Amino acid sequence: MTQAYSSLALAEPLKRAVADMGYENMTPIQAQAIPVVLTGKDVMGAAQTGTGKTAAFSLPLLERLLKHENSSASPARHPVRALVLLPTRELAVQVAQQIAQYAKYTKLRSTVVFGGMDMKPQTIELKKGVEVLVATPGRLLDHIEAKNAVLNQVEYVVLDEADRMLDIGFLPDLQRILSYLPKSRTTLLFSATFSPEIKRLAGSYLQDPVTIEVARPNETASTVEQRFFSAQDDDKRRAIRHVLTERGLKQAFVFVNSKLGCARLARSLERDGLKTAALHGDKSQDERLKALEAFKSGEVDLLVCTDVAARGLDIKDVPAVFNYDVPFNAEDYVHRIGRTGRAGASGLAVTLVASSDTRLVTDIEKLIKKKIELEPLELAEDRPRGRFNDGRRAWREDGEDNRGAPRGGRERSSYRSAPAVVRDPFFDKPYEAATADSLPPSWEVVPKAAPARGSISANIKPRRKLAALFKAPVPEAEPTAQ
DNA sequence: AAAAAAC
Structure with a gap:
């Protein structure tokens, strides 16, 4: 049963803002959470990625701020009445933008504070007075200590991505922030993932x-097609290009586990001819916001990122997510692939699994309670493999064959194994993002060696089209609010 | 095995 926003007891300005955004029907989490939040009770909410959790707490929160005036505040002052905390700066920006959209026809004011940017403009906004404050923990504490933000009249606290906010890395900051808030308040926790331990801990921050x-906690969105391919490091970049081309994908997130790996992979993919931006925590905030903007505007095809981008980011129509590295935490897998298949659209999640990653894949399998089938993705050689006796690789990054050009030294290099060079047609031409009328050429998967007995890959037929490994895309559903 | 969040 779908329920329309118009059926809700929301103030006219809020309904008008929702209508402006083109939303009509609520998602299940919205239909269930909004009436409860409207009662003012504490809530712990879990729903799959991309199903509109932000609207599920923002709309009823704004409604309550409108309906229940703060009687203890002097008319001239605008005390902070609602505080929304998030684990990354980009997410804080996004949620603040969304809340501002919902509140645009009301007199409620909101702003966002986060690190990596000048304190002054944020201070000016805070001093003007806001009812709703969106923030990341560290910078908020700075503002509290500088007396720029006074939180003793906060009535509502939201921990978005609550399980992350309650994990060991954030908990000390979070506890300090909560110590500045009144004891009597409403607390709302939302996430797509909750472990039993975090649930227990969360319970201690909630009243009744x-x-x-x-959904079952940790459940992945049904709109995302999940594939796992075994691919060694050298093959992973090519695997990405093959899948992009085969599926005619225009854009994708590419997740890696480290900041250094992120920067390196972005450079490599750029050399392969892909338009790429990198997003990780060692970049300046300016660069981070620019990278995200370049991806949103379609200026770049790939966003290579660390888990800074794993949670919450809502970018419309991202068709695919690649896990170039298997994430260390299974929960992060759920969030990463949740960047695609949002709001009922279909999405593809491809995880590239090296032989040392099988343990991590098992963890994911247990968490999402879905059987994972590891498929071989073995591509034809595009360049000679192996190394010289002196350890140099037989190929160079610029694509030139390195054989026959030994570095100076009296010992003559000999090539240990000289496999045949098979050219990969996609590798020779610059990558072009697919358009409606550029049908991708097909490419064959060629097994490199006989599969080990008893391995998963033993069941795979020797030669078949990569395209045949994919099923048809899921049709789009009607849009719902995010 | 890492990343994120303050200066």
Whole structure:
């Protein structure tokens, strides 16, 4: 049963803002959470990625701020009445933008504070007075200590990506922030993933909470097609290009586990002819926001990123997510692939699994409670493999064959194994993002060696089209609010 | 095995 926003007891300005955004029907988490949040009770809410958790807490929160005036505040002052905390700066920006959209026809004011940017403009906004404050923990504490933000009249606290906010890395900051808030308040926790331990911990921050679980916690969105390919490091970049071309994909997130790896991979993919931006925590905030903007505007095809981008980012129509590295935490897998298949659209998640990653894949399998089939993705050689006796690789990054050009030295290099060079047609031409009328050429998967007995790959037929490994895309559903 | 969040 779908429910329309118009059926809700929301103030006219809020309904008008929702209508402006083109939303009509609520998602299940919205339909269930909004009436409960409207009662003012504490809530712990779990729903799959991309199903509109932000609207599920923002709309009823704004409604309550409108309906219940803060009687203890002097008319001239605008005390912070609602605080929304997030684990990354980009997410804080996004949620703040969304709240501002919902509140645009009301007199409620909101702003966002986060690190990596000048304190002054944020201070000016805070001093003007805001009812709703969106923030990342570290910078908020700075503002509290500088007396720029006074939180003793906060009535509502939201921990978005609550399980992350409650993990060991954030907990000390979070506890300090909560110590500045009144004891009597409403607390709302939302996430797509909750471990049993975090749930227990979360319970200690809530009073008589209502638990809303639209899906089993940690459940992946049904709109995302999940594929796992075994691919060694040298093959991973090519695997990405093959899948992009085969599926006619225009854009994708590419997740890696480290900041250094992120920068390196972005450079490599750029050399392969892909338009790429890198997003990780060692970049300046300016660069981070620019990278995200370049991806949103379609200026770049690939966003190579660390887990800074794993959670919450809502970019419309991202068709695919690659896990170039298998994430260390299974929960992060759920969030990473949740960047695609949002709001009912279809998405593809491809995880590239090296032989040392099998343990991590097992963890993911257990968490999402879905059987994972590891498929071989073995591509034809595009360049000679192996190394010289002196350890140099037989190929160079610029694509030139390195054989026959030994570095100076009296010992003559000999090539240990000289496999045949098979050219990969995609590798020779610059990558072009697919358009409606550029049908991708097909490419064959060629097995490199006989599969080991008893391995998963033993069941795979020797030669078949890569395209045949993929099923038809899922049709799009009607849009719902995010 | 890492990343994120303050200066």
